[in-house]
Structure formats: C-alpha cells, structure tokens
Amino acid sequence: MDAEARWRILRLHVEDQIPLAAVARESGVPARTLASWLARYRKAGAAGLDVSYRSDIGQRRTSPEPIRLVEGLALSRSRPSIATLHRLVTERAIGHGVPAPSYSTVRRIVGGLDPAMVTLAIDGPTSYRDKHELVLRRRATRPNQVWQADHTMLDIIIGGADGKPDRPWLTVILDDYSRAICGYMVFSGAPSAMNTALALRQAIWLKPDPAWAMCGVPDVLHVDHGSDFISHHLEHATRDLHVRIIHSTVGRPQGRGKVERFFGTINTELLATLPGHLAAGAESVPTLRLPELDQAVRVFIGSYNGRSHREIKTSPHDAWIGDGWLPRLPDSLEALDGLLLTVPTSRVVQRDAVHFLCHTSVR
Structure with a gap:
C-alpha cells in the first residue's frame, strides 16, 4: 500500500473525525497499524506515510x-522495564549476529513511541478513545463546516393535543464552529425522520427574523444512530444536498458534545423557569x-445566539457572521422542500398550527 492509499484511509480520522476504531473496522487495517500511521503523520506529515520514510534521520542507525x-x-500489555527490554533485545541481537543497541538507544526508542499508540496497545480502544480521539476536542475551522444534530426529551410536562399530560421532545441543529443554534423543533411523540427534516429545513433556509442569520447547507452533519438519522429519507436528502453524515459511536455522543451541553443549558436556564418543569420532589x-413552549424555546435561542459564549469569547451570532461570507444555499425553498419534506406519496408536508417553520419567498 503506497503513501496515497494510506492517507485516503487515515484522512477519515484526521479530517472527517471518524474514530480510529471505526476506521479500522471499515478499512480492515488493524487499529494498531492505523495508530502507527497516525504517529508518523503527526511527526512528518504526509511524508511520514511513505514506506521509505525513516524516523531516525539525524540519529545513530540501529538495525531494524x-x-x-x-x-x-x-507495546505489549505486560510491558517490561527498560532494563529488561535492553537485556532481551541484546540476547536477540547476539543470537542473530547483529550489533546490540545500547541501553540509551532502547530508552530512546521507547520514549519515541506515540502516546496514543501506547494507550491503544496497553490500555485498549476504550481508553484510547477517551484520551486521544479528536472528535470531542476539535473545533471546526469555519461556520457551516460541521453541524451537530440531536434530540432530547425535555424535562417538562405540557398539555397534549388529546388533553392528557405530554412530555415533548426537542431537536436542535447546532453549528460546531460558532455554537450557534441554526434550527430546532419542539414536538410530541417519538423522534422521526420528518421531524429531523423539518428542523434541517429551518436550519438551512433563510429565516424571517434578520437577527437569526444562520442558514446554508453544512459540509458535515454529526448525528447518532437513531432510526430517524439512519433513515433512507434523510440519507437521500443529505446526499442530494452534498452533506456528509457522520454517525457517532453507538452509546457515545462523540461529535455531538456541544449540542449535548446546550441541552443542559436549556434545561437549567429555561425549563426550570416554566410551569410544568420536572423537578425532584x-x-x-x-x-x-x-x-x-415552542415560542419560549424560540425566544431563548435568540438570547443564547446573541450573548457571549464562555468558550469562544464572543456570541454565537457574531462568530457565525465573522467577517462576512456567503453560505451555500439550495436554489429555492421549493427545491429544498422537494428534498427534505417529500414523502412517498409525492406530497409535501405543510406547516402545522404551531407555525414553527414558515414558507418565505425566495430572495
């Protein structure tokens, strides 16, 4: 396998933020091999992936x-001490008639191992994922590069349409770079592909409120493995919009940590002030x-987007606007509806009485 082929596999982790263990499963390349490639890439860039690359340039040569x-x-689980390593390798070198490395050389080789590769080999994939995966720690480099989408059941009881108490859900679309909320939907019943599509429709298209400037088509959408996120409906729509969907590891919100934190914020700052809030005791x-409830959430999102964010030191709105740029938009709202809201009977889902989303004229 040449350097280019190695990079095509490794870039799924480096650029697309797919966990190394998932890349190993999909590519068939062992996770330890991928970790070695990653260590060489971090040290020397793409040149480190070439089979002729030597990591000991400028150092005294040691037999391979x-x-x-x-x-x-x-890199074994029963990792011996440096002294034991030196004794074992000396015995092996003498047996093969090659020069034995010095104690300092053995120590240098061990010290030069990539920490991520050591963690993966000795502590296993779970520890590696927690300590070294890029997904939770890496911020997108520009607005609309990466969006996160997720649902949560809200900690509030409302009056349902049938007159019975109901616990609603919230879907949120968040821009990774700016932390801005681009779209949302409050609804009753379990999450569905159509609810997700409605939230995406609002996130992508121009809003009637000029203060809610976020719009456009993202490059990447981070989601989990919920049935709505893996539906053929959403898969076809995002494919036609040229959006790449990345699913987080089952049971772990990698790539969606920021939207998870927003759910905590809306629960403590908004829902706790509303009647029907589910509080202990x-x-x-x-x-x-x-x-x-939809109106209360909408007002809160406007406030959240406009206030300074502790991590990025500016408001999500200002971070998304930046120095001014043009987001990628569908040709028309009708074209977007055709992709997101068309159901098998070839009809288009219209707005309900909540008026959560509204049809705006194409500018």
Missing part, C-alpha cells in the same frame, strides 16, 4: 530487527401547550 523487537515488547402540572 532490534528496533521492531523493542517496539513490540514496549415537586409536582408538575401541565399548564403550557406546545405552541407556547
């Missing part, structure tokens, strides 16, 4: 076999209806 033996033992009386 003792180096491989040192690295193999140092308190009786929840369903007072609000879905349209009233």
